[in-house]
Amino acid sequence: MFGDYFTTRKRLTDVVVRVLALAEKTGAVKTPLEENDITKGLKNPFLFVVCGEVNAGKSSLLNGLFGENICKTNVLPETDRVQWYRYGDAGSDEEVTPILEERFRPVDFLMDFNLVDTPGTNSVVQGHQAITDRFLPVSDLIFWVFPASNPWGASTWDFISKQKADMIEKSIFILQQADLREEADLDVILAHMRDLCRKRIGRTIPIYPVSGKLAIQAKLETPFGESLWHESGYPSLEKYIAEVVASSPARREVLGEVRDAAGKVLRSAEDMIEHRTRLLDENEAFLNDLENEIDGNREKQSADVSSKFASMKDVYADQGNRSQKLMRRKTGVWGTLKSLFVADELPQLVVRSLVDSVQEAVEQQSDQDADTLIGECRDHWQTVLPRVKEKLEITLDDFEELDGVFTETKKRFTRKMGLAAKQAVINLKIRRGLDMRLAQRRSKLKIWIYMCLVLLLCAGVAGSLRLGMYPYPALACLAGGAISMLVFIVQTYRTRKQVIAGFVDQLINSQSQFVDALGSDYRHGVRDLYIEYTRLLETVRRHIAAAKLELQPNLEQWNRLFLELKEIEQEL
Ligand SMILES: Nc1nc2c(ncn2[C@@H]2O[C@H](COP(=O)(O)OP(=O)(O)OP(=O)(O)O)[C@@H](O)[C@H]2O)c(=O)[nH]1
Ligand SMILES: [Mg+2]
Known part of the structure; x- marks a missing residue:
């Protein structure tokens, strides 16, 4: 009833109520609208x-x-x-x-x-x-x-x-x-x-x-x-x-005063929103810094891989020595003689023993490394807690309370490294080289053993036939057989040396390939562990996201109110 004044006044009253609500939410100063009975004048x-x-x-x-x-x-x-x-x-x-x-x-x-x-x-x-x-x-x-x-x-x-x-x-x-x-x-x-x-x-x-x-x-x-x-x-x-x-000039003046006061409160709300946005940006930057710090630590740990694997080389060499002993045992005269007539299981035995012992050694080493890495994370976490408390006023969990998470991660890391070591040894194709060298050795040795057998056979035949009164052919064959046997024994030891030397060479040559193959898996393992560690900051990220989410409607409301006040100003 009675036209525009009341429509404008109603709009302004609505805006004032909402501006006050926004001020309450954002912690802005409400006094220009609350004091001086200014809004009471609106109701006169x-x-x-x-x-x-x-x-x-x-x-x-x-x-x-x-x-x-x-x-x-x-x-x-x-x-x-x-x-x-x-x-x-x-x-x-x-x-x-x-x-x-x-x-x-x-x-x-x-x-x-x-x-x-x-x-x-x-x-x-x-x-x-x-x-x-x-x-x-x-x-x-x-x-x-x-x-x-x-x-x-x-x-x-x-x-x-x-x-x-x-x-x-x-x-x-x-x-x-x-x-x-x-x-x-x-x-x-x-x-x-x-x-x-x-x-x-x-x-x-x-x-x-x-x-x-x-x-x-x-x-x-x-x-x-x-x-x-x-x-x-x-x-x-x-x-x-x-x-x-x-x-009515007096009423218009009141509307104008109320509008100005609402404008002031809205500006204060804007300041508060800006302040909080700035704070949130700062907090986000702080969180990014923390994450970068963790990334830096991870890279440092990954870069140290070569020094970490220096010991892995020793492990590998040590396991190689053990395999040599096995070979030496299995390639004596009797073992070799046996291998000429039944299938030779030596390469399989050597590789299996190498794989098993390298896997075990790598798992042990990785277990220790994981402990060191987790220890580094724990130390870092001790520096994170007070900083987060001071900056965001959030109390994060102590590292000890999160130990369960890392026990699992450590287990995964160790298992993964063990499997990677196994695969790396298999990929070196040690067995193929060993197979080849042993086959060559067998074919060389076979000649002497066959020759020995044939000469012994001839000696037997000549002896049984009693050719005249001459025992010489039989004796000559016997001597030939004995010489062949001697040569066989000498060759057995000589070729054994060669085969073992070849095996050692192959091991030495494949050392860096083995370490390289393991290095990439190790880096992945370290990365997974640090990803797990970075997850601990999830609470902080959620806190910042929630604050952002809370701020968004305030910002939208501010925009709406600003436009409405501008329209009212034009109406006035
Ligand atoms: N026909 C007609 N009668 C009216 C009209 N307005 C008022 N009356 C009559 O006039 C009489 C007086 O009306 P009120 O409104 O009481 O007048 P008032 O000036 O307030 O009177 P007081 O309060 O006694 O001073 C009543 O009997 C009403 O019914 C009108 O527009 N037309
Ligand atoms: Mg009357």
Whole structure:
């Protein structure tokens, strides 16, 4: 009702409530909106005062305006004291003085408008003029009501003519009960009233011929009585009131002040949001620094791989020596002789023993390394805890409480390194070289053993045939067989040396290949361990993410409020 002012005021009130809520959330300063009763000024209702003779239709005029039978009407003099209608849930009447009564009604429009209904200017009520005078200076609009039946009553005209210019400024004339008169009569009456006004007051005042009775009927009808409303003359009166309301400089000033105060609080909220965003960025940078630090440690540990594997070379060489012993044992005369007639299992035995012992040794070494790495992480964690506490005010778990996590990681690391060592030895193809060298050896040795056997056979045959009396052929064969056997034995030891030397050479040559192959797995293992360690910072990351998430709606709300305030500023 009554136009844009209330729409703007409503919007501004909404914005103020939301700006205060945002200030609360962001910890911004609220004082510009809370102090100086600034927002109370926003709620100050408009004050309308109605004056006129007894039975002029003053109360009915107000009822028609607000569409409620709020003021009592009567054919007999009804309003016997000044009645100040205000908003109040209780709906009570309180006597301030014998001739001033405050009437609290739970009617919404009374939140925006206070009404002062007065006894007739010609009534017998004593002293009411003094009260009326008290309200006139603070009023926003004074309605001087004249009954259409007789608008010439002297008391009202006398009362008006005594008013100062600024009272006249906010006065309008109402020709009430216009429905009792013909249109043509009304024109004449209005012309006379304007004349009289000029003569008595010295200037013109807007006059509105209305019918309070028709207006209230129209408003109470369902659906709304459009034609009655039109007939009541109220549309033009309402338009005028809306203009008065909208153009009130004092009210505009209050709106402006509230808007400025809301702007200040919003700026403070912006500062707080910016501050928190900066803080979050700083925290994020802090977290990144921590992660980079951990990455640096990881790289340092991975770079140390070659020195770590120097000992791995020894392990490898040691296991090689053990394999040599096995070979030496298995490649003696009897072992070799056996290998010439049944399948040789030596390469398989040697490689299996090498694989098993290298795997075991690497697992042992990795277990120790994992302990060292976890120890490094523990030491680093001790430096992380106080820094996180100071920067983010978060208490993180002690490393000891997270030991379970690392026991698993360590197990995985060791197992992975063992398997990698096994695979690395297999990939060296040691068995193939050994197979080849042993096969060559066997084929060389076979000649001598076959020769020995053939000569022994010949010696046997010659002996049994007793060729004449000459034992020499048999003896020669026997001697040949013995020599072959001797050569076989000598060759067995000579080739054994060669085979073992070849094996050792292969081992020596493959050492760096073995260490390289293991190095990449080791680096992966270290990386996995550090990934596990970096996960411990998850709480910090979650904390920062949650704070960001919380900040986002505040930022969006700030943007909305900023735009709304800008629009209100333009409306003002
Ligand atoms: N026909 C007609 N009668 C009206 C109109 N307005 C008021 N009346 C009647 O006029 C009488 C007086 O109306 P009120 O509104 O009580 O007048 P008032 O000026 O408040 O009277 P007091 O309070 O006694 O000073 C009542 O009987 C109303 O029914 C109107 O627009 N048309
Ligand atoms: Mg009255």
